Amino acid sequence: MTLRAMLGPQRISPTVGLVLDRLDVPAGPVCTITSGWQEREGELQELSHHLGRETLDLGLYQRAEQVFAADPGFRRAYRQRQKTLMELQRLYRRRLAHANAAYTEMMREPGSDMLLQNERRAALRALRTLDRQHLRRIERLHAAFDRSYPDGQAGIKSHRVEIGAMIADSRAILVAGGHVELLLNRLRLFGLGSALAGSTLVAWSAGAMALADQVVLFHDHPPQGAGVAEVADRGLGLFQGVVPLPHAGQRLRLHDAQRVSRFARRFTPARCVTLDSGAMLVWEDGKLRECASTFRLTRQGSIRPVQAV
């Protein structure tokens, strides 16, 4: 039986301890992945205190720094790939602004006759195609890099062995939030996609985003820019069919039915679910078993409580 839980932010009112109890995770150590915290990785005092059990961090951020320091050639290649990904993201963003504007305009156009409906569908299709193409290009870049370094860099192997042993000895793996792209890169670098597949997982905020099928970045009202959600990467796919939206209450205009509707339609059939403080979704063998304080964005523009089957 595999158990996977996705939670809202843990800073103000942590619930991860309660969730471990609810999942009947037996007493014993748990492993954490806090590489999204970057230079604060492994500062676990508050989390350990909250959990009341032994907590070991996998130290992926630091391990990656060691790997890069030991092999400058690998570091250069890795950074070059990151630069290429950033440039690709910039170009995608340029195209996205136009595709999104076209879709938004069609949805705002008054009326509902067949002619307009067709144009709306076409605008949405163009937007979804752009997202899909972008993801494919990202995947191709990852694949090309993996072909160049089929087993990663030599120093990675020993880290993978150590990480595998730590995971095997732990009762559950907790994946914290933070910088989602950096977290995902470290997870991928150390091959955590397959290593985590059989573990009990609890992930929150960016941790949940990194483990989903695709990483969608979002903010409806940033201080700079238009606030158009963007696809940023393929996730590890351990939470399938879900687009997690941490801090949705702050970041999204959930009362704006048109925005909510456009967001939901763009990413359908994936379910866009809010992850605010106190939110919880639990899957058992891939089936949603339990949930609390989480809502899904609907195509009609409303938000509805997520319900377990």
Next chain:
Amino acid sequence: MNALLAELLSRQPDDTDVTRFLHENAVPLTDPGGVTFLYHGEADAVLLRHWVYGLPSSQSLERAPGTDLWHLFLELPPGSRIEYKFDVVKNGANDWITDPLNPLTAEDPFGHNSVCRAHGYERPDWTLPGSGARQGTLETISLHSRHLQGPRQVSLYLPARFRRTRQYPLMIVHDGHDFLKFADLKAVLDNLIDSLEIAPMVVALTQPGDRLTEYAGDVGHGAFLVKELLPRLQSSLPLEDSPRHRCLMGASFGAVASLATAWQHQGVFDRLLLLSGSFAFSDIGAHTRGPVFDPVVRFMNGLRARPGRPSRKIYLACGMYESLIYENRSLVPLLQANDMLVRYREVRDGHNWENWRDRLQDGLSWLFPGPLWMVYE
């Protein structure tokens, strides 16, 4: 006239009616067309004193017949914010006071003014202290300046969760202590960093000795910042070692000092945040702003003749109700023509600290964007 006031006056109110009216309504009265100022009390005359460039700086309030209620309607576009005082004349003596009916005041180094917020203005949430954001810290360092010939104290703002293993951008703020006191700069930094809207940064808050000399394009001031303060900070703090991670910020004469330092030491600060700069210049002949501005005009005329490239990315803002709006507008094309990326903002506000406070989100998030899109904690 404001409709509520018109209705009151149409009833030929007595003192009780007026008192009740003032108790029930926030003063000044605001509506989309403008603002009605009210003063209640015995006087020979009451005048509104304000600093809105383009309007008469003194306007008389009119006494409502049979009452001690004085009123004046001022056409103010929505979203405006102005500061003012009343000049109450009694027995031939003038008394400048804040508006007794208006609890909103703003403080500056010269005292308090009343604040009038026209229809549509709201104080931004991110300026409010105590919002629950993680707190940065303040500490003070001392150094002896050879260029300014004396000791200097500089306050340092270190962001919440400061780590020596990380590298930070640096912003040097002119009139830094005043920005802390009158523009809630610490709360603004705490809030914007916590909400990921700006990058965590180290901020050095400087305070001048002889402000009107040091901030007027003085080479000693620029040398102090670049040759004394910056090396000291670089040696003791984990700072990004690149001009694009360094910013000078200032308001009024502080903006002049920022631009002058960047011009005198090109290639050191690639970010500038300039608020209501006192950028006086003369195209020909003498200027009319008084002798205090002589060195400023010399510097600005020099800059206009040989702009060079003092910085790469410049945020410039000015209130529309300031006399300096002309000089600030004039600066924009000059900077742009010399390959500097400029964002220029005009707002319906004056030459005051709350205006400068309200510009910080836009300015800082443009100059030092935070990891808002990437970080989900």
